[in-house]
Amino acid sequence: MAEEYEITLVEAVNVALARALELDPNVVVLGEDVGFNGGVFRATDGLQRRFGEQRVMDTPLAETLIAGMAIGMATQGLRPVSEIQFMGFIYPIVDQIISHASRMRNRTRGRLTCPLVIRAPFGGGIHAPEHHSESTEALFAHMPGIRVVIPSSPLRAYGLLLAAIQDPDPVIFLEPKRIYRMVKQKVLDDGQPLPLDVCYQLRDGSDVTLVTWGAMTHETLQAAEQLSEQGISAAVIDVATIKPLDMPTILDSVAKTGRCVIIHEAVRTCGVGAEIAAQLAEHGLMSLFAPIQRVTGYDTVMPMFRLEKHYMPSIARIITAVKKTMEAS
């Protein structure tokens, strides 16, 4: 019988990994410090003890290897789940993903495939050292042939990670570390994946649609709450899979509300918000009462932590943007 646990997002990642390792002997976990130490955030805690060194592997310090090896493993029928310790150290693997993982299926006309998952914690707001706080999901969203998935709650972390591991194509699974331990939720460990490629509507509303993902869902929900006290009804959509995008859900909501504010921590230019706004312009312009607003990180290097709160989109900035859309119409 499936157990139910009251757990945090990072614990949900751990439970999902354990479930995946148990369900499928082809699943392996690899990365720096993931084995004996259980990961620097404890996401893989206890897995090596339980499943052995053959399935939960500490690698040398070598990111290109961690991703490249996963590609080789995946072509041979394994289901590797690689951890990049922080998104700040993911950039060497861009080559492996864009040159190989994303196109192996295409190059071999389906003969070889890459059912692999790359997990990495990302995002700011925890006073981390330099290079530990950026949100660069758009780099991966720009690559054809892969999925980019970002959970925003323990339940979605569990279900979406299982789905990512079962998915037949490469998935970049980005974990918003600011909310790793922010809330607990009851999660039934039944091995059931949640659907990928769909948005999750977190709150219904009739005046404005707030579109976001990852840690920013928390500020966005709070903004929606404050707005409702001021008589503004805001729908909140957690995009969850930022590539491929589920535009129908967003378009449906905007068709109802006529207003849209997109919120993300990443820098503004060429962020995923730009793609959503472009598609809204292409397919939903006629339902808009007001110009689309974006509340994002600035187009700067992510500041070190003394200034990071000025960089991060705040509830106040979200509310200001919503008010703008209300005034414009």
Place this chain on the structure above:
Amino acid sequence: MTDTDNQSSSEENTVCVARFEIHYRQILDHNAVLTSALPTFAQDAGSLITLYRMMVKTRIFDSKAIALQRTGKMGTYASSLGQEAVAVGIGQAMSAEDVLVPTYREYGAQLQRGVSMTDLLLYWGGDERGMSYAQQPQDLPISVPIATHLPHAAGVATAFKLRNEPRVAVAVLGDGGSSKGDFYEALNLAGVWQLPMVIVINNNQWAISVPRKNQSLAQTLAQKAIAGGVQGEQVDGNDVIAMRHCMSEAIERARNGGGPSVIEALTYRMSDHTTADDASRYRATEEVQQQQKYDPIKRLHDYLMQTGNWNEKKDQALHAECAVDVEKAVQAYFDTPPAPPESMFDYLYETLPDAYQAQRAELIQQGVSNKGASNQGTGNKGVSNDG
């Protein structure tokens, strides 16, 4: 293969095309006994005292930095406890005009090269101004993405070579870092182009939780140099005399056209990986206790005492003096208000493009209602964020 004749004959015809040896250097062992002759510089007690002072200063700074983190007054910090001799030896051997390309455990070298303790505190306190190094115009800042700075050192050394300048680039990385491609790429080029460059592998036996033996099956990390046609040697990295001596030799060789070297400094990470780490999860306390006896500071202290060049009074005075210096640096750190938020735009380009002026203005506008963050209370909210 089907032709067995061919196989056996090829075995007979095998010729050895290369062979290697790796030398290990030590001058003062952990019992403060000389195991080799003192190099010339070390015959002057004054220069040994300088090494000693720098190690003590580095350690006092280090313990204060940890205390600041623990009390929520600074962010995550990477300690150099027990590894002071490596950085201090490097710093002493370099000339002012050389360039240091460091990672995050080289405080002992950085402090000698004009980086201030306040700079370091600001850096770990989450402030970019901690990399502005007012007194150090050319060294590169701390590189956190492991081994990514090794190619920079190759570039710095190439610049020196192209301009015929008698200068040397010194890059430092960890045992873990030596598993990264960036290290091999830089090393390989340094060999082919005979660059004026020294690579120091600070082998402290651990890369967070991964022990040295799980990084490489090679008996030594120094021997990785051999594959690039570069000289490699090991040194007792807790013997500051040997460390300084090896570094001086390698640096002067590089300066005089003798090409690059790899120095593997054998030391031990006495601390947790960073203040966000708990090493007791993955390494035995007995192992750490075992290592106490190799302490680099105690060893030189005892030697200086034995040779009549040091005494308790001087030692106490030195500790007191360092504590005062550290306190001053901490005060200067506390007294540095955060930079204005819009400063995040001001060093992106030489001139901020018009495209971003509106965002900068928006940020200033927001600052009016959003008062600046302070240095206090910058703890990391109990989540691990090593690295």
